[in-house]
Amino acid sequence: MLENNFDYKPFLKEAYIQPIRTVTVIDDEYPTLEHLVTKGKEGFKGDDIERLSDIIKVSRGDQFNWLLDVYDGKEEVFETNNVSRRLHHSDLLILDYHLDGEDDGLCQKSLDIIKHLADNRHFNIVAVHTKGYTGEKGSVNDVLCDIIASLQVKPRAVNLNDNLKTNIESAVDDWSDDSPDIRKELLDSISKIDLLYLIHNSLNSLFSPAFEDEKLQAFTNIFEQKPDEVKLVKPLLLKWLINEKYREFEGIAPNEAVKHFDWGVENDINWIKTEDLFLTVVGKRTTQVNEIPEKLLSAMECWRPHPHKLILSKLRNDVESKGISASSNILNKKHLQAAWLKELLKTSTEYESKTAAWSTVSKLWEELATEIKGDLGDFTIRLLSALNVAEADKKKLLSYFVPTESDTDELEQVKHANCFSCSRKISTHHIITGHILKIGNSYLLCLTPICDLVPDQKNNDLNIVKGQEIKALMPVTLVQMYDANEALKLTRESMRASLNLPKEHFPELSKTEVLQQVINYSTQNNLLFIQPDGPEGDIKILSFTAGLDGKANPKSKNYYIENQGIFQEGEPVNLHIAEPCDKGVVLKVTPQKGIVVAELRYEYALNLLSRLGFAKSRVGLDFIN
Numbered sequence: 329m330l331e332n333n334f335d336y337k338p339f340l341k342e343a344y345i346q347p348i349r350t351v352t353v354i355d356d357e358y359p360t361l362e363h364l365v366t367k368g369k370e371g372f373k374g375d376d377i378e379r380l381s382d383i384i385k386v387s388r389g390d391q392f393n394w395l396l397d398v399y400d401g402k403e404e405v406f407e408t409n410n411v412s413r414r415l416h417h418s419d420l421l422i423l424d425y426h427l428d429g430e431d432d433g434l435c436q437k438s439l440d441i442i443k444h445l446a447d448n449r450h451f452n453i454v455a456v457h458t459k460g461y462t463g464e465k466g467s468v469n470d471v472l473c474d475i476i477a478s479l480q481v482k483p484r485a486v487n488l489n490d491n492l493k494t495n496i497e498s499a500v501d502d503w504s505d506d507s508p509d510i511r512k513e514l515l516d517s518i519s520k521i522d523l524l525y526l527i528h529n530s531l532n533s534l535f536s537p538a539f540e541d542e543k544l545q546a547f548t549n550i551f552e553q554k555p556d557e558v559k560l561v562k563p564l565l566l567k568w569l570i571n572e573k574y575r576e577f578e579g580i581a582p583n584e585a586v587k588h589f590d591w592g593v594e595n596d597i598n599w600i601k602t603e604d605l606f607l608t609v610v611g612k613r614t615t616q617v618n619e620i621p622e623k624l625l626s627a628m629e630c631w632r633p634h635p636h637k638l639i640l641s642k643l644r645n646d647v648e649s650k651g652i653s654a655s656s657n658i659l660n661k662k663h664l665q666a667a668w669l670k671e672l673l674k675t676s677t678e679y680e681s682k683t684a685a686w687s688t689v690s691k692l693w694e695e696l697a698t699e700i701k702g703d704l705g706d707f708t709i710r711l712l713s714a715l716n717v718a719e720a721d722k723k724k725l726l727s728y729f730v731p732t733e734s735d736t737d738e739l740e741q742v743k744h745a746n747c748f749s750c751s752r753k754i755s756t757h758h759i760i761t762g763h764i765l766k767i768g769n770s771y772l773l774c775l776t777p778i779c780d781l782v783p784d785q786k787n788n789d790l791n792i793v794k795g796q797e798i799k800a801l802m803p804v805t806l807v808q809m810y811d812a813n814e815a816l817k818l819t820r821e822s823m824r825a826s827l828n829l830p831k832e833h834f835p836e837l838s839k840t841e842v843l844q845q846v847i848n849y850s851t852q853n854n855l856l857f858i859q860p861d862g863p864e865g866d867i868k869i870l871s872f873t874a875g876l877d878g879k880a881n882p883k884s885k886n887y888y889i890e891n892q893g894i895f896q897e898g899e900p901v902n903l904h905i906a907e908p909c910d911k912g913v914v915l916k917v918t919p920q921k922g923i924v925v926a927e928l929r930y931e932y933a934l935n936l937l938s939r940l941g942f943a944k945s946r947v948g949l950d951f952i953n
């Protein structure tokens with residue numbers, strides 16, 4: 329925790345609760361407007377009518393001023409799609425769990441609604457307001473377990489083949505000869521919520537013989553009392569136990585993981601989140617309707633979202649709430665808008681339209697961000713000030729929000745930050761300065777000035793070859809890029825040779841040491857960081873010269889690219905290179921295929937273009953050494 333009491337709730341409220349405009353309630357115990365009009369309040373309990381009245385009062389109060397819609401979940405054709413379409417990002421859904429008229433057991437209808445909300449493209453806030461299971465041990469906790477199990481994948485590691493199942497069952501039966509209630513004792517040794525927690529947070533080490541956790545203490549104590557003649561190992565018995573407990577969740581566990589799924593429980597507060605959903609389960613008996621917003625804030629505080637998540641949520645809300653006036657200010661710049669529209673209308677092909685459309689959207693987004701940045705900047709400054717007051721130790725402050733594995737790997741942080749700084753998503757339909765092509769296993773950087781790469785600008789003649797229209801070839805200059813790890817080896821070897829030192833003075837480096845030394849060169853104007861396999865792929869570090877020190881000259885070649893450099897992202901482009909044959913007396917033209925895998929930000933591309941120009945324009949003088 330942070331040194332001083334840090335109150336995250338005001339910022340969470342501003343980012344997530346204040347933007348709520350509509351509330352949808354789905355509860356089979358509440359009358360809908362249609363029911364009240366046609367049948368009145370007949371058939372509904374007084375407590376339920378009072379709860380619905382409370383919801384209406386809270387929604388219409390000055391604090392929230394929400395629009396309210398009520399469903400009972402009993403429509404003849406009840407489709408989850410119909411519900412989710414009515415929910416926009418940051419809207420609130422208050423959902424009763426048991427929509428099937430029962431007060432006990434799993435409710436598939438509610439789980440389907442939650443799953444659909446977790447998969448749609450809006451961010452939804454859900455409060456499951458429930459009485460929980462009935463029965464001797466029934467509780468709100470059972471509802472929470474159902475929801476978690478419907479979103480959390482059952483691990484394949486717990487699967488047992490038929491032979492293993494038979495052997496374990498036989499061993500448990502043998503054990504029951506000494507302890508008749510052993511099966512029940514094993515099943516009761518760990519709660520459903522604790523079991524789901526261990527699967528979610530400790531799966532990689534859960535079946536290790538050395539694994540220990542206080543949640544497994546009762547199970548471990550029982551296992552240690554096992555008779556010697558019962559041949560069972562602890563990991564296999566634990567897998568059997570998980571399979572037995574999972575029988576309650578038969579048919580609801582998903583086959584694929586939900587994106588960014590996480591959950592937690594702290595005392596009586598619980599939370600579940602996915603990429604597009606935040607949910608908490610609260611009891612009707614313990615939580616009044618007017619307390620739901622505060623319960624949501626407490627759950628969000630336990631979730632502890634990254635500050636950037638709040639800033640992005642605030643950005644999204646500001647665009648929605650202030651977008652109209654901001655758009656008007658942008659559109660009132662009539663001459664600027666006329667110039668942009670003229671450029672957009674000039675396009676004549678699908679490829680040109682894609683590039684022009686992205687360019688226009690980028691400019692409009694930049695203008696929109698400028699219009700709304702004032703309030704967003706103030707929010708960010710207030711959040712930063714509160715964090716600095718709460719904790720002076722920056723490392724401790726960072727670890728409060730960032731997972732340990734992300735915080736400790738500083739080299740990965742540097743790689744990702746540098747990759748964002750120097751490269752971006754491919755933005756054009758034709759080859760430009762700064763595009764990186766992968767030809768075979770090599771990476772080559774296009775450093776032809778962009779003004780010479782406009783399709784059809786210099787040569788728009790069409791040639792008819794075998795009945796097809798073929799555009800003229802376009803010359804491009806491609807510079808060989810070098811794998812940074814190999815470039816480091818060359819630099820180290822050059823350094824060793826220049827110092828005339830034996831090889832043992834330059835021992836082999838570990839992978840981490842290699843990466844550290846490569847990154848040490850990142851500020852020397854010679855490295856590029858790209859993700860050739862997309863945003864989920866690994867970051868590739870490339871060197872502009874054969875050695876990391878940049879002392880060698882870049883190696884460039886002249887190619888000719890087909891179709892005036894126009895390409896479809898992800899599809900290969902055809903290139904040709906003319907080089908002397910082995911004897912050097914005639915030219916040999918070699919066709920090659922390449923794929924544009926990355927694009928440098930323009931300022932980085934211009935910097936390397938100037939370096940290439942300097943290398944090509946170097947002057948030979950008559951000095952001798």
